[in-house]
Amino acid sequence: MNAKCNTSLALALACAFGAFSVAAPAHAVNQIVDISDEATLTQRTAQGTFTVICDAGDTGIVIFDLFQDTGRGTSVVEEGQFLCSGEEQTITYTSTPQRGSFRPGTATATVNLVTCSAGTCIEEARTSEEIQLTR
Numbered sequence: 001m002n003a004k005c006n007t008s009l010a011l012a013l014a015c016a017f018g019a020f021s022v023a024a025p026a027h028a029v030n031q032i033v034d035i036s037d038e039a040t041l042t043q044r045t046a047q048g049t050f051t052v053i054c055d056a057g058d059t060g061i062v063i064f065d066l067f068q069d070t071g072r073g074t075s076v077v078e079e080g081q082f083l084c085s086g087e088e089q090t091i092t093y094t095s096t097p098q099r100g101s102f103r104p105g106t107a108t109a110t111v112n113l114v115t116c117s118a119g120t121c122i123e124e125a126r127t128s129e130e131i132q133l134t135r
Contacts, residue, residue, distance in 0.1 A: 029053065030052075030053065030054040030055060030058075030113065030115050030124035030125065031052065031053055031054075031113070031124065031125050032050065032051070032052050032111050032113050032125045032126075032127045033051040033052060033053055033088055034050060034051045035048075035049075035050040035109050035111060035127065035129045035131065036048045036049045036050065036131065037129075037132060038131060038132045038133075038134055039066070039095075039107070039109070039131055039132070039133050039134070040133075040134060040135070041102055041103075041104060041133050041134065041135050044096055044097075044101060045094050045095060045096050045102075046066060046094075046095045046102045046107070046133055047092065047093065047094045047095075048092070048093060048109070048131065049090050049091060049092050049093070050062075050090070050091055050093070050109070050111050051088050051089065051090045051091070052088070052089055052091065052111075052113050053084075053086075053087065053088050053089065054084035054086075054089075054113065054115045054124065055084055055086060055115065055117070056084055056085055056086030056087075057083070057084065057086075057117070058083075058084040058115045058116060058117045059081060059082075059083060059084070059115065059116040059117070060081065060082050060083070060084045060089075060113065060114070060115055060116075061079065061080070061081050061113075061114040061115070061116065061121070062079070062080050062081075062082075062111055062112065062113055062114075063077065063078075063079050063111070063112040063114070064077070064078045064079070064080070064093050064095070064109070064110070064111055064112075065077045065078075065108075065109070065110040066078075066093075066095045066102075066107055066108070066109050066110075067107060067108045067110070068102055068103065068105065068106070068107035068108075068133065070100060070102075070103055074097040074098075074099070074100045074101065074102055075097065075098065076095045076096060076097050076098055078093055078095055080093075084115065102133050103133065104132075104133055104134055104135055105132070105133060106130055106131070106132060106133075107130070107131055107132075107133050108128055108129070108130055108131075109128065109129055109130075109131045110126070110127070110128040111125075111126070111127055111128075112125070112126045113125045113126070
């Protein structure tokens with residue numbers, strides 16, 4: 001019985017003095033933080049932003065798809081590459097449809113985040129959101 005008390009007391013003291021602590025993560029959480037709710041239309045393009053975070057020093061690759069059902073469907077897939085900073089990074093996209101044109105209204109924006117380090121690439125995240133295309 002006395003051994004149990006000593007063990008419990010030692011554990012309580014160790015916790016109180018921080019002998020057992022949770023280590024901070026070694027890297028950022030590679031993720032898509034946000035897709036802006038709105039994209040601005042120009043004569044032929046749609047422009048908006050999305051925000052990602054990935055490990056500092058990694059190469060980030062984003063594959064962005066903007067789709068609007070205009071009867072014939074208007075879609076564009078863009079790909080871009082950047083150096084990850086370990087902090088949130090806002091990326092601006094300018095999408096030009098492959099045919100037809102975007103119109104004011106609802107569209108679906110999809111972002112895929114791939115990170116590459118030491119020659120290995122991993123798809124980290126994919127998200128889709130409805131956004132508004134406005135003039």
